[in-house]
Amino acid sequence: MTSFWLAILLLIVIALLIVWRIFATPKNTIGAENLNIRQETNVTLYHEHLSQLESDMAEGSIEQESFVQLKAELDKTLLQDVQSSQTRTIENQERSWLWPLGIALSIVSLSLYTYMTLGAYSKLNSPVAINENDAHSELSPEQMLAFRLQQLQREVKDDPTNSQAWFSLGQAYISVGEFDNSIAAFDRVMKQVGEHAELLGPKAQAMYYKNNQQINADIQAVIDKALALDSLDASTNILLGMDSFSNQDFAKAVQYWEVVLNSDRPGISTQALAGAVEEAKNRLRLSSNMASSGEVSAEVDPNLPHLIIEVSLAKSVQEQLMSSEDKTVFIYAIAAEGPRMPLAAVKIKASDLPITIILDDEKAMTPQMRLSSVDKVHIYAVVSMQGSVGIKSGDYKAEALNVDAMVKSPIPMQISVQVP
Structure with missing residues (x-):
C-alpha cells in the first residue's frame, strides 16, 4: 500500500x-x-x-x-x-x-x-484476498481441498466456539480420509450445540468409512439415534442406501435414497442422487429379470432378432471353480454404440454349463431397450465370483463384439479369460 x-x-x-x-x-x-x-x-x-x-x-x-x-x-x-x-x-x-x-x-x-x-x-482495501483468489484459481481439486482444510483449521484455532467451522472441518476431514479427526470434530460440535440428526448422520458416515464400509454395533447405535431424532435425515439415509447397494440389496438402496429425494430438503445434490437411484433400479431389474433359459425353442419368431448363444467353460476355469460353491453366470447383450444397459439377459449357474440359450426381446430389461432396437451388439458371458451384476476383477468372461443383431447361426462362447 x-x-x-x-x-x-x-x-x-x-x-x-x-x-x-x-x-x-x-x-x-x-x-x-x-x-x-x-x-x-x-x-x-x-x-x-x-x-x-x-x-x-x-x-x-x-x-x-x-x-x-x-x-x-x-x-x-x-x-x-x-x-x-x-x-x-x-x-x-x-x-x-x-x-x-x-x-x-x-x-x-x-x-x-x-x-x-x-x-x-x-480493491486496495483487500489486496490479500484478490491475490489469493488469483493464485487459487489454478489449483487442482486436491490442492483446493488441502487449502480449504488449512483455512478451516485456522478458523477453529482462532475461534474454538465456531460450531459451523467445526462442522465444515469434520466434513473436510472425511474428504481427505482423516476419519478419526472427523469424528472428533463432529463430537466437538455436538458438545457445543447438542445432539442433532444432521450431526449424528455425518459422524456415522465417518465411522462407516473408518470401519472399511461395514456397519457394526457402534455405528448402528449412532444411526438409530439419528433416525429417532429425524427419520428423514439425509446423511443417515444416504449412508444406509450406500451400504445396501454395496451388499447387492438394490431394493433397499432405492428405498433409502428415495426418502432423501422426496424430502425436498435444501443442500442435497438431487441430480447425483437421482442417478444413483436409477443405477440401483437397473441393477435390480437385471438381477430379478434374469432367468435361466433352456434349449432353443421352436416358437421363436424368425423375423425378430434372436441370438443363439452356445456357452461353455474352458477346462482351466472348470478346475478353478470345482473347489468353490456354484457361481452365478450372467449372459447378456448390450448395444455396440449407446448405453450399456443390457438389451436382453439371462442368469444361470455355472453348473448348468454347457448350455445353449436364446437372447431376444422377451428377455429385455425395459420396453425401451430391446434387442430389436439396434443393429449391432456386444455379447458377454460372465462367471461372477461375487454373484453381482457387472464385470469385476477376478471374474471369468467371454465376449463377442460387434455381432449383427439379426445373425441366425449359433454363436459359440467359451468362458476362459479371468478379468485382471
Missing part, C-alpha cells in the same frame, strides 16, 4: 519537474535574449537618428534650436522604449509563474480524481 502511493507521488513529481523546466529555464533565456536584441536595436536607431540630425545641422538644413529640440525628443523616445521593454519583461515573467503553477495544480487534481473515479482504489 505504502509503496503504491510512493510510486504515484514520484510520477507526479516527475511530471511537475518537466512542466516547471519548460516554463522556467527555456522561456527565461529566450526572454532575456529578446530583451537584449530590442535594446541593442533601439540604441542603434538612436545613434543613426542622432548622426542624421548632426549631419543636417552641419549642412545648415536645421538650426541649432531645432537640433536641440529634436535631439531631446530622440532621447525621450529611447528612454521610453527601454522602460516599456523592461515593464513588459517583468509582466511576462510574473505571468510565466502563473502558468506552471496552474498546470501543476491541474495535474495533481486530475490524477487523483481520475484514479478515485476510474481506478481500483476500493
Whole structure:
C-alpha cells in the first residue's frame, strides 16, 4: 500500500519537474535574449537618428534650436522604449509563474480524481484476498481441498466456539480420509450445540468409512439415534442406501435414497442422487429379470432378432471353480454404440454349463431397450465370483463384439479369460 502511493507521488513529481523546466529555464533565456536584441536595436536607431540630425545641422538644413529640440525628443523616445521593454519583461515573467503553477495544480487534481473515479482504489482495501483468489484459481481439486482444510483449521484455532467451522472441518476431514479427526470434530460440535440428526448422520458416515464400509454395533447405535431424532435425515439415509447397494440389496438402496429425494430438503445434490437411484433400479431389474433359459425353442419368431448363444467353460476355469460353491453366470447383450444397459439377459449357474440359450426381446430389461432396437451388439458371458451384476476383477468372461443383431447361426462362447 505504502509503496503504491510512493510510486504515484514520484510520477507526479516527475511530471511537475518537466512542466516547471519548460516554463522556467527555456522561456527565461529566450526572454532575456529578446530583451537584449530590442535594446541593442533601439540604441542603434538612436545613434543613426542622432548622426542624421548632426549631419543636417552641419549642412545648415536645421538650426541649432531645432537640433536641440529634436535631439531631446530622440532621447525621450529611447528612454521610453527601454522602460516599456523592461515593464513588459517583468509582466511576462510574473505571468510565466502563473502558468506552471496552474498546470501543476491541474495535474495533481486530475490524477487523483481520475484514479478515485476510474481506478481500483476500493480493491486496495483487500489486496490479500484478490491475490489469493488469483493464485487459487489454478489449483487442482486436491490442492483446493488441502487449502480449504488449512483455512478451516485456522478458523477453529482462532475461534474454538465456531460450531459451523467445526462442522465444515469434520466434513473436510472425511474428504481427505482423516476419519478419526472427523469424528472428533463432529463430537466437538455436538458438545457445543447438542445432539442433532444432521450431526449424528455425518459422524456415522465417518465411522462407516473408518470401519472399511461395514456397519457394526457402534455405528448402528449412532444411526438409530439419528433416525429417532429425524427419520428423514439425509446423511443417515444416504449412508444406509450406500451400504445396501454395496451388499447387492438394490431394493433397499432405492428405498433409502428415495426418502432423501422426496424430502425436498435444501443442500442435497438431487441430480447425483437421482442417478444413483436409477443405477440401483437397473441393477435390480437385471438381477430379478434374469432367468435361466433352456434349449432353443421352436416358437421363436424368425423375423425378430434372436441370438443363439452356445456357452461353455474352458477346462482351466472348470478346475478353478470345482473347489468353490456354484457361481452365478450372467449372459447378456448390450448395444455396440449407446448405453450399456443390457438389451436382453439371462442368469444361470455355472453348473448348468454347457448350455445353449436364446437372447431376444422377451428377455429385455425395459420396453425401451430391446434387442430389436439396434443393429449391432456386444455379447458377454460372465462367471461372477461375487454373484453381482457387472464385470469385476477376478471374474471369468467371454465376449463377442460387434455381432449383427439379426445373425441366425449359433454363436459359440467359451468362458476362459479371468478379468485382471
